[in-house]
Amino acid sequence: MSAIAHVDGHTEDHDHGHHHKETFITKYIFSQDHKMISKQYLITGLIMGIIGIAMSILFRMQLAWPDHKFTLFEVLLGKFGTDGVMDPSMYLALVTIHGTIMVFFVLTAGLSGTFSNLLIPLQIGARDMASGFLNMISYWLFFLSSVIMVLSLFAEAGPASAGWTIYPPLSALPQAIGGSGTGMTLWLVSMAIFIASSLLGSLNYVVTVINLRTKGMSMTRMPLTIWAFFVTAIIGVVSFPVLLSAALLLIMDRGFGTSFYLSDIYIAGEVLHNQGGSPVLFEHLFWFLGHPEVYIVLLPALGITSEIIATNARKPIFGYRAMVASILAIAFLSTIVWGHHMFISGMNPFLGSVFTFTTLLIAIPSAVKAFNYITTLWKGNLQLNPAMLFSIGLVSTFITGGLTGIILGDSTLDINVHDTYFVVAHFHLVMGISALYGLFAGVYHWFPKMYGKMMNKNLGYVHFWVTAIGAYGVFFPMHFVGMAGLPRRYYTNSYFPYFDDLADTNILITVFAIITAAAQLVFLYNFISSIFYGKKAVQNPWKSNTMEWTTPVEHIHGNWPGDIPQVHRWPYDYSKTNENGEYVIPGQDFVSQITPLQDGEEEMHH
């Protein structure tokens, strides 16, 4: 009911076609408009992405050519790259900050932040988020945390370098590694602010989806994108606060002499007073967020591809109800599988059995989703736009990366591949590359909505194919390196002659990584030049059913001039025909959600 009330209440305010007077600052900087905020998220996320990917290139170069001196290291790393030799602690710092930036700043804020903000109001038929003000605060907290994270790179003793999982005692004791001093303090402060930002954002998304749907937009008529964003926001609200607690306790251990995670430690020639704490507690708290985080990253990408695959296949998404059920099942299971990161952490082996069970269960909804995507392509009329290619690419990497999860999720098999490059290959494919593909797919698809321009499709094709080949080139051979028992986070493998025959493969991986990173420049060029010089977009370039394509190309505050349209059908009436084989609307293979049922047409009871 509230949705209806909202619609009626707001038509008056927004119906005049005029705006409040906007200055540059209120329009572009302290904007409360969800469309502007989504662009702010995207651009901040992309900048963080450039930093994160550049870091990966640096440490991949170190791994491939450990004996070589690179002037680049000296230029970029300063005293940590003296004479072109990377300092081992800097290697660990790069790995740590790369992980942090990519997981949180690019794939959580950059992906979910961008598209939740853009699409939730537009696709459910709302004028804006429930609270534009909180939404603005959410972005600015994210911006602040990004700035602090980048600043931490300049800490005297180096940035945080205990791995992105910051397991204590390494992260708690500056005596253990230089980066655990100021660098780690800044890391923790940045993450605390990030969590606040994420919570404000998530609460806003949940409230908006529940309350502000337009008339006729029942939950079962929502596009799968909205389902994914909605459920993602719920997991975020459930799990991010736990990371905040974990971080707070760590801050206390570091600063106030408590012993939550520390016990019986002798370091740098003295015994610490700490007694009774346990690092395993931290691992539990961390992964209670850490695992759902994987799905916080992945679900929005899956939601985006569901929408894009259906639109470009000119077919309804196969098994809408099963897709929604899978999202819900994955969300629920994701909160009870965290222990599979800890099979050999020293926790009770019986717990390992339970977590193996829940972990392999989560493969079932994931498999259903993959099969449903494949079936959606079957007998479609595929429009292979760049967004569609990235969506198909996502399904491909999601399958490849997901399958190796069956090995890692099995406590027995985890024993020997735990923390090797096998794990690195697995999670990069299943959540890193997949989620990035989701991000790219989303940008290509909704660019016309965000900037009113079209991106160049040919550059998009080049971007996709180089990335697709490069990503597999990097991460497929990496599985084999992991099977050899090569541990991750090693500055160099040259101290174990047994690994000498892996050197060529490491070079191969690095070469692919550099090529793939270079291909992202094509994307950046395309993105920036299209904003300014792109071809002007038409209102509904992809002939899509969802509501965002019923708004004018020019952004207006409140999204729709006049009344918010009513919704009459689900979003996937592509190529729907009457009994005589004709399209429901003659000559048009799509029916917008706001089109009423035609004469003699039956509504899908999906």
Added chain:
Amino acid sequence: MTVFLTIVVLALIGISLWQMSKILKLSQASNADNSQVANDKDNNLQGKLMLAFVIFLYVLTIYCFAQYRSFFLPESASEHGYDYDKLMLISMVLIMFVQIITQGLLHFFAYKYRGKKGNKALFFADNDKLEFIWTIIPVIVLAGLIIYGLFTWTDIMNIDEEEGDPLIVELYAYQFDWRARYAGEDNVLGKANVRFIEGINTLGLDISDKYGKDDKITNELHLPVNRKVIFKLRSQDVLHSAYMPFFRAQMNVVPGMITEFSYTPTMTSDEMRNSEFMVEKVATINKIRREKSKKLVAAGDEALENYEFDYYLLCNKICGTSHYNMQMKIVVESEEDYSEWLKTQDTFKTQLSAQASN
């Protein structure tokens, strides 16, 4: 090599840029359709590329399995490792089977149903039977894997000190090395805590505990073949992980608690060294090392030593700056050789009195 690869990378980047500019020009030349939405020509080309891509994926898979076969660890040198390897093989075969089929279908459909103006997509929104089938099949397969996995897991993790005559060894980790402590004649480890660390007592043994007197602290881990060994793991400072890949064994080392792992070594170091797999592997490695040495010598550095295989223990949990070089040699030998070696090691009591007499 490096220069060559750098050139290759630069060349590839150059080629891709050149190709891109070509594509750009092409797209501008034939500007009949400038909508930036895929047209029939795009669909046709991209669909075919999708088919080419899955072929690339298959070739990559075959290449990796063929070329990197020697990367796989040799047959397990511990008893439970046989079950481990079997389960790994079953899982691998299964996921490769699913991988090949699903990737094939995905990309083939992308090719086969590439769009064409006038084509009509099939309005196919739901099919309960299909959904049921691809829910139930993973359920059954995964149930099988779970049950198999859990039995093996329970076997491995069920550490019973009463059963048989297990050897008790403490593995002690600190930044950035390992020590092994043998329990001595009484086969009971003396009490220890980092608070007792002082001078030569680097592992923090409790001097007042009589069980500790006959303990022996060593820099190498020697194990008798075919006897169960129970490891008690203790850390001095931060988290470490004792990873023994050849024995399919790994357990984190956690400050403040004692973690455990157990296995029975079944192959001596000599047997492993002389196995067909290892002879070939070491030959390859030494060939690589000799080539590297040539360059090193030419540059005025020392040549690399010839490599001889030994089991090793490595740290597999990020533990600080020198994490990458925290290793210990493991020697598996006959019971006699083992006792012989152990005799040559000093007991803790001897070490203490030696210090006192100094």
